Amino acid sequence: MAKVKPRVKVPKKASVGDVVTIKTLISHKMETGLRKDKETGELIPRDIISAFEAKFNGATVFSMNLHAGISANPFVSFPMKVTEAGEFEFIWNADGEKTYSKKAKLKVA
Amino acid sequence: MTEKLQLVVSNRRHFILGATAAATLLSLPKLGFAEDNGWKAAMEGLVGSSEADANRVSIELPEIAENGNTVPFSVAVESPMTDEDHVKAVHVFATGNPRPDIGSFMFTPANGVADASSRMRLGRTQDIVAVAEMSNGQVFMATQTVKVTIGGCGG
Numbered sequence: 124m125a126k127v128k129p130r131v132k133v134p135k136k137a138s139v140g141d142v143v144t145i146k147t148l149i150s151h152k153m154e155t156g157l158r159k160d161k162e163t164g165e166l167i168p169r170d171i172i173s174a175f176e177a178k179f180n181g182a183t184v185f186s187m188n189l190h191a192g193i194s195a196n197p198f199v200s201f202p203m204k205v206t207e208a209g210e211f212e213f214i215w216n217a218d219g220e221k222t223y224s225k226k227a228k229l230k231v232a
Numbered sequence: 233m234t235e236k237l238q239l240v241v242s243n244r245r246h247f248i249l250g251a252t253a254a255a256t257l258l259s260l261p262k263l264g265f266a267e268d269n270g271w272k273a274a275m276e277g278l279v280g281s282s283e284a285d286a287n288r289v290s291i292e293l294p295e296i297a298e299n300g301n302t303v304p305f306s307v308a309v310e311s312p313m314t315d316e317d318h319v320k321a322v323h324v325f326a327t328g329n330p331r332p333d334i335g336s337f338m339f340t341p342a343n344g345v346a347d348a349s350s351r352m353r354l355g356r357t358q359d360i361v362a363v364a365e366m367s368n369g370q371v372f373m374a375t376q377t378v379k380v381t382i383g384g385c386g387g
Contacts, residue, residue, distance in 0.1 A: 142343075142344040142345055155353075157330055157331075179342065182342070183340065184340050184342040184343065185337070185338065185339060185340065185342075185343060185348075186338040187335055187336065187337050187338065187348075187350075188335055188336040188338075189335045190331065190333035190334055190335055191331060191333075191353075192326055192329055192331060192332075192333060192334040192335070192352050192353050193334060193335050193350060193351065193352055193353070194301060194302040194303070194350075194351040194352060194353050194384075195301070195302070197350065197351070198304075198349075198350055198351050199348070199349075199350050200348060200349045200350070201337070201339075201343060201347075201348045202343045202344055202345045202346075202347050202348070203342065203343060203344065204313075204342060204343060204344025204345075206342075
C-alpha cells in the first residue's frame with residue numbers, strides 16, 4: 124500500500140477567544156471490505172482508518188469514529204476555541220492496529 | 233365435509249395475513265423513509281432510540297452529488313458548548329448504502345461551536361440522517377436528501 128501521509132492545517136496564529144477551524148487529511152484507501160477482487164472473485168479485506176483523535180496540550184478536544192462509508196483519503200475538519208498557545212497532536216488508528224500521528228503548534232497573538 | 237371446512241379456515245387465515253401485510257405496507261410511508269438498511273438499529277444502538285425531534289441539528293450536503301465516491305458534508309448543532317450544556321456527539325447515517333454507518337463526531341466544550349465536516353461515500357440517491365447527542369441526554373435529528381449520479385460503493 125502506498126505510504127500513508129497525514130496532513131494537517133492549523134492557523135499559524137490566533138487570538139484568545141477566536142474559534143478556528145482545524146483541517147486534517149490522511150492518505151488512505153479506506154478499503155470497505157465489500158469489494159471483490161476482479162480476478163479471483165474474493166472479497167478484499169477491510170482496511171480503513173477507524174478512529175481519529177485530536178489532542179491539545181495533552182487533552183482530547185475532538186475525536187471521530189470512521190466507518191467504511193467515509194471516502195478514501197479521509198478529510199476531517201473541526202472547530203477549536205482558542206484559550207492558550209500550545210501543541211496539537213493528531214492520531215489516526217487504522218485496521219491492523221496501525222497508528223499514524225502528526226503534531227502542530229498553535230501560537231497565540 | 234371436513235376438507236371443505238379446513239379450506240374455508242385456511243382462506244380466512246390467508247385473508248387476515250394479507251390484510252395485515254397490506255396495512256403494514258400502507259403505514260410505511262408515514263415514517264418518512266421507504267427503506268431501512270439497518271440505520272434505525274444502528275441509531276438505536278448508539279442513542280437508544282430510532283426517533284428524535286427534528287431540531288437544532290443540521291446537515292449540509294450537495295443537492296446533487298456527481299460522484300458518490302466523495303461527497304462533502306458538514307454537520308452543525310446549535311449549542312452554547314459550555315461544560316454544562318454541550319453537544320457530545322453527532323452520528324451520521326446513510327439510509328441507502330450497503331452499510332448505514334458513516335461516522336460519529338465527538339465534540340468537547342473546547343471546540344467552542346459544534347460544527348464539523350468530512351466526506352462520505354454514497355451508493356445511490358438516498359436520505360442522510362444526522363443525530364445529535366447532547367450532554368443532558370437530549371437527542372435531535374435531521375435528514376437531507378442527496379441525489380447521486382454515479383454511485384461510489386465500488387465493486
